[in-house]
Amino acid sequence: IGAAFWQQISGEHGLDGNGVYNGTSELQLERMSVYFNEGANNKYVPRAVLVDLEPGTMDAVRAGPFGQLFRPDNFVFGQSGAGNNWAKGHYT
Known part of the structure; x- marks a missing residue:
């Protein structure tokens, strides 16, 4: 959702994928x-x-058309996901 949001906002402001x-x-x-x-x-x-x-989600954003738009130090991620388990994600 975040990547789509920034793609839309960038387009509205006339920015390309590199900012x-x-x-x-x-x-x-x-x-x-x-x-x-x-x-x-x-x-x-x-x-x-x-x-x-x-980290897989962040890698997908970086590899996308607007991946170069973001600063590398603005990505925060863990090493293991919640495996689509809400409780594990909530209490992690």
């Missing part, structure tokens, strides 16, 4: 700081921390 602005409207740049921080070389980085119990 570079390629838009055509000044409206796209308004309120950019709500969701993004501007980094070096006019690259925008999401203001987000991605968290999950297993």
Whole structure:
């Protein structure tokens, strides 16, 4: 869900998968700081921390079309997942 959200927000603000602005409207740049921080070389980085119990989900986000958008140190994950067991995930 998080990856789809950032893909949608990036598109609305005219950003490509690397966080570079390629838009055509000044409206796209308004309120950019709500969701993004501007980094070096006019690259925008999401203001987000991605968290999950297993690394496989994070690997899928990194391998996706917007995987280069996120800072590597903003991924937080455990070494073993909950195995689709709600109670294990809840009490971990």
